[in-house]
Amino acid sequence: MHRFANPARFLRLAAVILPWTAIATVLLLGAGLYLGLIASPADYQQGETVRIMYVHVPSAWLGMACYSTMAFASAVALIWKHPLADLVGKSAAPIGAGFTFVCLVTGSLWGRPMWGTWWAWDARLTSMLILLFLYLGYMALINAFDDPTRGARAAAILALAGAVNIPIIKFSVDWWNTLHQPASVTKFGMPSVDPAMLVPLLLMGLGFTTFFVTVLLLRVRSEIIAAKIRAIRLTQIHASSSQVAG
Amino acid sequence: MTDDIPTATFSAENLACVRGERVVFAQMDFRLSSGEAVLLLGPNGSGKSSLLRLLAGLLKPASGHLLWDGTPVLDDREAHAARIHYVGHHDAIKPVLSVLENLRFWARLHDPKSGDATAQAALETMGLWRLAEVPGKLLSAGQKRRLNLARLLAAPAPVWLLDEPTVALDRASVKVLEGVMAEHRAAGGMVVLSTHADVDLPGAREMHLDDYTPAPMDVSEVWI
Amino acid sequence: MTDDIPTATFSAENLACVRGERVVFAQMDFRLSSGEAVLLLGPNGSGKSSLLRLLAGLLKPASGHLLWDGTPVLDDREAHAARIHYVGHHDAIKPVLSVLENLRFWARLHDPKSGDATAQAALETMGLWRLAEVPGKLLSAGQKRRLNLARLLAAPAPVWLLDEPTVALDRASVKVLEGVMAEHRAAGGMVVLSTHADVDLPGAREMHLDDYTPAPMDVSEVWI
């Protein structure tokens, strides 16, 4: 099936979705930032620094969400060999790395006032740092082979193996008593956060998500085109490679 | 040593092989029953080694399936591995291990019950028994190749996949190999052999790999 | 490219070669003049590769001397190295370097003045020019061998020492190689070639290595 898979359908779909996600991103982020940075109250104990949360938490969520997407795509690519899945994984990685990086930076910026330290080898922090390295490793690996399909497979395996890290990040706060505070928004049952903070937080979360979708679609599209070009060049290179002297 | 092999068929329909994003061959049908042999011919780069690796299960076909008595082989890799012996371009000989150690390792790995007796018999057939204690690094090219071929005898398996096995062999050894292959087929074994030289494989079906090379410029097909 | 080679003679008297504490061959006389060729034949382990390595200066003879126009070659290793091209069992191809990079390196190393033009010409003759940018690891066995042989053309040298050069080559490439060797000899070059297959080397003197295996200990007898 591998050589007969056809990108045309995907391209058509992307063309339809893209404008909507793009617009949604702008609106959601706009509203979220306004509510978060201006309209919402400062925290009674954390003061203004609480506003870091509106970037920190969504980027943390997306950092993990991207990786889950990547791992899923990798599974599809390995099992069904669907070429599109490879491209999705490849395209998702840098975005996720970006989110994770932002989460780490905002986190440690926030940690300075809250915990009096930029960094601690706390379970969640460590696992998040490892997530970043997993992204970097994935990106390095996928480009490290002369044969792109081979690179994609190797990277996919890494992505799957690294997936254990996600639940660790998520639940580390519950398993070990960490510096980092446990889930309050994503707690099952009623969230234990004041709506004035919850609403902008969720808006930002949605905005980040649509942003992710938009960029992902764009990247996959360009990957497809690149692959086509490569294929053409290869067929030409090898065209008569097997006959001696012309 | 390969007496108790039941008749079986090893077949494939509409095989296609893609390497480095490029279609090496496509729409290849393939069929082999006990006692038969196939001779792979074709210019360099036409895909002989690729086909053999594909039959061995090292490569996954881009399309088509390999069937053993009608059941897909990739369903049970171990079972398939137990059925085949693959001799590739590399001799897989450790320079610091003695000839016997090298052979015994591979034999045991293929069939844990295979004893030293069979190993010795194999080395004798290949005219290496006198070198049994010599470390691999001291072997000449042909001696290395013979040691590699000795694996075929040290642990029985119905399907032999041989990639240019006569390389570096002197004429006498080529004769020995031809004899061994005949014996193997007489006992119901199968042989797939790629070569550029002349190998005497009576009644073998010839496959010219270049017949299956797809026409260069069909981009729509090559889309990965 | 090898026009300006003066006639010369490459000879040896009473050569003996010992490997792994064992005499491989002895009392071998050897003589080769410009335009001539020698075909080394003999069973595995009879010493063909050893002789070639010895002629190349990689092995030191246990007795006897190699002479170039009467002067011992070991007196001036560099000069001798400049005279010869050696093609052994290994292809010396770096998997991560492109075909062209691989060739250019060896050419420059042999003759710093050799330019890209000659390299390209060599690749074209060997039918590899289309693969010039492909990394070595993607080459098929025969393509690797052809790349290795391209060295012969990329930088001129009067003496070619070829150890089973036709291994893994398809018939077409063998023809090309034969043509190249004929050209080389016509231009006054010398060729020493070991093979188990048939290579067309018109007017070549045949040497059967097993004739020189010392009587007391037969080839398979080993003292290690």
Next chain:
Amino acid sequence: MSRMIEIVRRDLRLALRQGSDSVMVVTFFVLTVVLFPFGIGPEANILERTSAGVLWVTALLASMLSLDRLFQADYEDGSLELLALTPTALEVLVLGKVAAHWLTTGLPLMVAAPVLAVLLHMNADGFGTLLLTMLLGTPTLSLIGAMGAALVLGARRGGVLLSLLVLPLYVPVLIFGVGAIDAAVQGLPSQAHLLILGGMLLASLALTPWAAAAALRQALE
């Protein structure tokens, strides 16, 4: 199973005969720690403070530097193809090679560790924990490393890539290893750290052979 043992035996034999990097690495481990006093001067208290860290950092380097040859040699001489074609799950064979790697790096390190700990004036209360952390930690290192080594087979810049993949996964082992020892030395409970180490061992034991085997199959395509 018997096949796995075959592999272990072969790899050990090879390591002995041709001296795998690992042997060298262990020699090095000992050397470093012996030399260390030269480096920082023999003040006992400093040595004591640093001992756990020195031991673990060196152990980490030692096991890591012997990694990139783990599959490379077999890959180059064609043995890997044949291994992939043996009638057993490749995962099992991988475990065999990992075991061999651990026996030639981790085990000697463990044996050497207490002696070196003495040289470094480590507080005797730490010895038990030191051994425990090593027992739990070094196999984890070998396992994770095997996965990395398999993934980078045939890659460009294999070496750097390997360290990029593997080191981040090694760091936690280091952290918790040292943490446990320091805790023990200061008479605090070190169970928490040890548990985490154990968890990492189990996780990698479950995951990495599978990943490595899959990666090897890819490498052979």
Next chain:
Amino acid sequence: MSRMIEIVRRDLRLALRQGSDSVMVVTFFVLTVVLFPFGIGPEANILERTSAGVLWVTALLASMLSLDRLFQADYEDGSLELLALTPTALEVLVLGKVAAHWLTTGLPLMVAAPVLAVLLHMNADGFGTLLLTMLLGTPTLSLIGAMGAALVLGARRGGVLLSLLVLPLYVPVLIFGVGAIDAAVQGLPSQAHLLILGGMLLASLALTPWAAAAALRQALE
């Protein structure tokens, strides 16, 4: 000469493309030193006292562990035969390979060293001397190592032999290297140490290429 440059260029290119062990080892040098604070705790004064030792021990490790592959790869794929058959003294080619090895290990180590020295809170007075010792010491390490690697090629118990062979030669470099830095940090004159280091460099420059070339010829027999 131009041939030597060819070799350097090729080896650098190889190192870049496939990431020779050396590149990895450097990544690794940096990492170790960065890890070190985690290992021994961030107390500035301890770090300061240990910095010279840590840096040199790691540098030594870095160049040593990349060595046993120095000729191995070329030996296995037949390149070494052809190198031995180029119309130049093999000694020159050996120098070429050593140069390449130094450029991929020694030089990066030197560049990284000061940065790491800062991380380790080394006293700024030591920096100049640190660089000097590295400049004199690392090439010596590469040279000695090359000889060892060559000697081992043919031999059966490769790695072990290598380490046993090379380590004793390495140790003095380490001792005097650290000695010089410590002296400088304490404001004492360090010429004596530096002179000895220079002497060792010259000696190995004169001896090792010849020894290595001879050993390689042996290995090819």
